[in-house]
Amino acid sequence: MDEVVRRLRRGGGWLRPRGGSRKFNGAPRPWGVAVPPVVLLAFLFLYPLALVVQQSFRPDSGGTSLQPYADVFASAAFREALWTTVWIAVASTFGCLVLGFVLAMVIAFVPFPGARIVARFVDVFLTFPSFLITLALLFIYGTTGIVGSFQFLTTPWGVLLAEVTYFTPFVVRPLLAAFSQLDTAQLEAASSLGARPLRIVRRVILPEALPALAAGGSLVLVLCLNEFGIVLFTGAKGVTTLPMLVYSKAILESDYPGACVVAVVNVLISVGLYGLYRVVSRRAGA
Template identity: 40%
Template sequence: MSSLFVPDSVARNEGGISDADLSAQFAAHAEEAKRRERKGQWHLLFILVFVLGPLVVYPLARLVMLSVTGANGFTLHAYTAFFGNPETRGMIGTTLGILVASASIASLLGVAIASMLFFRPFAGARLLTRFLELFVAFPSFLVAFTLIFLYGSQGSVSIGLQRIFSLDATPLDFLFGIGGVILAEVVFYAPFVVRPTLASYATLDMRLVEAAKSLGADGWMVATKVVLPLAWPGIAAGTILCFLLTLNEFGILLVLGSAHLITLPIAIYSAATVDLDLPTAAAGSVVMLLMSLSLYALYRRVNRRAGVR
């Protein structure tokens, strides 16, 4: 009789392994799995108590408690003072305006650079890609100082233009304000969009692109009808990450933001260090934290749709 018709228990016994031995092995494997699970739970508990607890959970809890605690106990006075300030609406509007302008331009520029590097490679494209990867490790305030050395009133480009055109004053005067902040954030955060976009392009089935071209589709149609729908989850994830990082930017704002350019991070910093109004600073920090967590939740959701964990 063919071995296909031999019961599993008989086949195992013919191999020299009894049912008792198999049961013992299964029990040993199950016990080992339980030990690994318990060990992992203890590791997680250790991280929560001794790492995340003092470094993340406790400071955030203290921040929230400070924003809702007054001399007489629980109070929302800090939030009413924060939102009741006539300058708050303009400050939030300025913050969101800089965020949308900087992150949108940086995202478009990042996608354009990634598309050029992937679909139109050139000599030195690999070196440029490595430079962009290294660029994200730089502190953001270095970009601000670099722009000052180039385009500031005493910058090399400004002085060069002044001498070339025999001007009485330097022609460039835009850095210390909204224009300079947007330029610096675009330069710094565009590379953060390049890498996720390149990773998304790498998953494309290029046979679909070639098939679209063979059917007569031009470059714009291939980009909008084939590439963009397939690569959109990765591009969207990079764009949301760019918005998240730009929202939390502080170094560029501190260097290039003038006294008249008050944004939410600068207002929180001033309330805590200049006015010594810690409850109001805590309330503003909680508001900013909620905005950041909302963007992060959206980023994780898009990542899940893109198949990234």
């Protein structure tokens, strides 16, 4: 025991690398520990994606060519699907931000019985699959639902409603976390000085909520761009998004190069938006 204490006081001789070597006595090199998980992740995620990219350059006629990209970009179906995907994702994100901000303020600042239960339910709601929420909406807005005569859910607005309903908790959750860090003394001081509720929201609450809104909104935007189950379950006529176009080309038309092209475009848009969010959040200090 005395020998151990003496070595620890000298700096732990057997713990330090000797002679400038990166290898510790009895311990593997750092890269030897890191390589296996990296290889496993690359095999599980990057390799399938590489196969998709490779297939997108191989037309049915054989060889390697940009013809699949030219055919897809020239088709009206792709341009329409791209526009539909973008406007539904942007509109859904905006609706989630507005509705999520209001709901989070009510839960965090308006005292009412069961507020904690509602906050916990938001966490549970995040675990629900998207098709389950859409199936529930079918009982209200479906062809045999309560207001089925309007056939609302089979329209683009029905898809928009379903996405806002499902993705709003993804905005509420980070907002509740941000509001829990807000000093209520600021609200009391602003109220005592005669500030109206809207002014308090605009000058005190909203600045504190901006990082959480940016985080939740960016997540919802990416999820909406890649949403497939909601569009499929609503059965909306004329609503073809990029994920639906991938499904149509691969399963219904057996056009695998075209499906891979659309999938690559979808991935590039999602990664680009995520990169833009990282740049904006870094500059904002979020």
